[in-house]
Amino acid sequence: MKYIFGPVPSRRLGSSLGIDLIPFKTCSFNCIYCQLGRTTTRTISRKEYTPVKAILSELKEALRRKRPIDNLTLSGSGEPTLNSRLGKIIREIRKLTTLPLAVLTNGSLLFQEKVREELKGADLVIPSLDSAVQSTFEQINRPFKGLHIDQIIDGIRVFSQDFKGNIYLEIMMIKGINDAQAEVKRLAEALSGINPAKVQLNTVVRPPVESSARPLTITEMKAIKEMLGNRAEIISEYDRTEFSGYEIEAESEIIKLVLRRPATLTDLSNSLGIHPAEAVKYIETLTQKGLIGYKEYGKEKFYRAYPRKVKCLS
Numbered sequence: 001m002k003y004i005f006g007p008v009p010s011r012r013l014g015s016s017l018g019i020d021l022i023p024f025k026t027c028s029f030n031c032i033y034c035q036l037g038r039t040t041t042r043t044i045s046r047k048e049y050t051p052v053k054a055i056l057s058e059l060k061e062a063l064r065r066k067r068p069i070d071n072l073t074l075s076g077s078g079e080p081t082l083n084s085r086l087g088k089i090i091r092e093i094r095k096l097t098t099l100p101l102a103v104l105t106n107g108s109l110l111f112q113e114k115v116r117e118e119l120k121g122a123d124l125v126i127p128s129l130d131s132a133v134q135s136t137f138e139q140i141n142r143p144f145k146g147l148h149i150d151q152i153i154d155g156i157r158v159f160s161q162d163f164k165g166n167i168y169l170e171i172m173m174i175k176g177i178n179d180a181q182a183e184v185k186r187l188a189e190a191l192s193g194i195n196p197a198k199v200q201l202n203t204v205v206r207p208p209v210e211s212s213a214r215p216l217t218i219t220e221m222k223a224i225k226e227m228l229g230n231r232a233e234i235i236s237e238y239d240r241t242e243f244s245g246y247e248i249e250a251e252s253e254i255i256k257l258v259l260r261r262p263a264t265l266t267d268l269s270n271s272l273g274i275h276p277a278e279a280v281k282y283i284e285t286l287t288q289k290g291l292i293g294y295k296e297y298g299k300e301k302f303y304r305a306y307p308r309k310v311k312c313l314s
């Protein structure tokens, strides 16, 4: 399948079937923490990047399979709201299933009324907002030229006033970049206008595109959470026991591949025949367990296994 991936274990959404509306890697941002690699097409032009018909036909097929799915998520290879048929896709998905539908977005196009209108068909929208300060926003998200954080915050705020579903706002905390008190205070001010149901604090747990994106410790995360009030939560680690043996099988395939020779994210997703966004999840778990690591050569990360640790496991 080209446009549907998973279901993948999501720390927030349970078993989530991913729907990718965008070619790899097309986004209005080029975040320093992006797990998918550098943005190759940075744009704010909305187009039918992937055909609606093809997406829906793959979705029908995926829903026919008997794997447990808690929800559908529009996410994947970049920013989903760049797909100009977003509204139509959401309406058609509604005809196919009653499963809850979530959209992960960087929020950059929510200043456009049309985008806000199209997103209204979702149950849950998770915009990211990593800073309310323009210079920090540019440092972290490296946006398409001309995007301004005040305009983006205003777009999310206006959307939140009419949207009947839930909004969870995600903040990626990065050591030494957006964790100063003054930064968090500005974020708190922005949040008070948006009023999201939850504020989800994340840090750099997956291999980032730039080594300057470093994680906060749990103690530092808790201090930030305190500053952001009751709705703030630190996204807990995914509990893998809830899921089937499929994930374990995929992880052991990855280990086998990187034991043989170092491989990039693209190599791994091609070898396993899975979407890069799905491969990233398994890489995250294996990295956290200390079973694999990576080295950078040029602009690419090459994953490799730590044979001694893998041996201990077997």
Ligand code: SF4
Residues within 6 Å of the ligand: 027, 028, 029, 030, 031, 033, 034, 035, 036, 039, 077, 078, 079, 106
């Ligand atoms: S918005 Fe998401 S997909 Fe786009 S560069 Fe940032 S992390 Fe990657």
